Amino acid sequence: MSLSPPLKAPSVQAMSHIADWAEKVARELLKEELQRRWAHSQGVAAQAASLADILGEQADLIVAAAWLHDIGYSPAVAATGFHPLDGARYLRDVRHAGTRLCRLVAHHSCALIEAEERGLAGVLLAEFEPERPELADALTYCDMTTGPDGRHLTVEERLAEIRTRYGRGHIVDRSIERATPRIKNAARAITGRLRRYPTNGVPEFCR
Ligand SMILES: [Fe+2]
Numbered sequence: 001m002s003l004s005p006p007l008k009a010p011s012v013q014a015m016s017h018i019a020d021w022a023e024k025v026a027r028e029l030l031k032e033e034l035q036r037r038w039a040h041s042q043g044v045a046a047q048a049a050s051l052a053d054i055l056g057e058q059a060d061l062i063v064a065a066a067w068l069h070d071i072g073y074s075p076a077v078a079a080t081g082f083h084p085l086d087g088a089r090y091l092r093d094v095r096h097a098g099t100r101l102c103r104l105v106a107h108h109s110c111a112l113i114e115a116e117e118r119g120l121a122g123v124l125l126a127e128f129e130p131e132r133p134e135l136a137d138a139l140t141y142c143d144m145t146t147g148p149d150g151r152h153l154t155v156e157e158r159l160a161e162i163r164t165r166y167g168r169g170h171i172v173d174r175s176i177e178r179a180t181p182r183i184k185n186a187a188r189a190i191t192g193r194l195r196r197y198p199t200n201g202v203p204e205f206c207r
Helices: 012-030 035-049 052-068 083-093 099-106 111-117 121-127 133-143 155-166 171-196
Strands: none
Touching: 012 035, 012 052, 035 052, 035 133, 052 099, 052 133, 052 171, 083 099, 083 111, 083 121, 099 133, 111 121, 111 171, 133 171, 155 171
């Protein structure tokens, strides 16, 4: 796979194009070699785009993070084998992406819990601070309501799918078990915000 020269992240002035840039980077890294991850990433990005009303000016950032959250699985990116850390380091060091985008990828879907299981929590936190909870929740919601083929799932279906795929006792299974309450809380927070902000209507909090 040809990856050079890497497409650098847009400047702060061009932040409105960050999601377009992120899609190109994810496509380059996933589409050929990891087709299912690519399908999943497309679904997660679509889910993120559907949250535009409640995310406001943060929508582009979250859509970008949705495109990029799993690039750490790419053979061109993987280093430690812990994909949130590998993806965030790649974005920071190779693509010169913004701090907030790197933080979102590093901590997506309660990654800190799996980092603890892998003995990488100190490294993860030293390099990438967690992002604001409401933004982290939005990305968690998008990832945890999208199946491996990109189709929409309930959070319960998604959690069960992951645990079945990895198998009982696997480090991912143990991590997901520990993360389940936080993932469900994140999903509840986002669905609550969506209910208060119906599409084509006046938000409940503005009435
Ligand atoms: Fe994902």
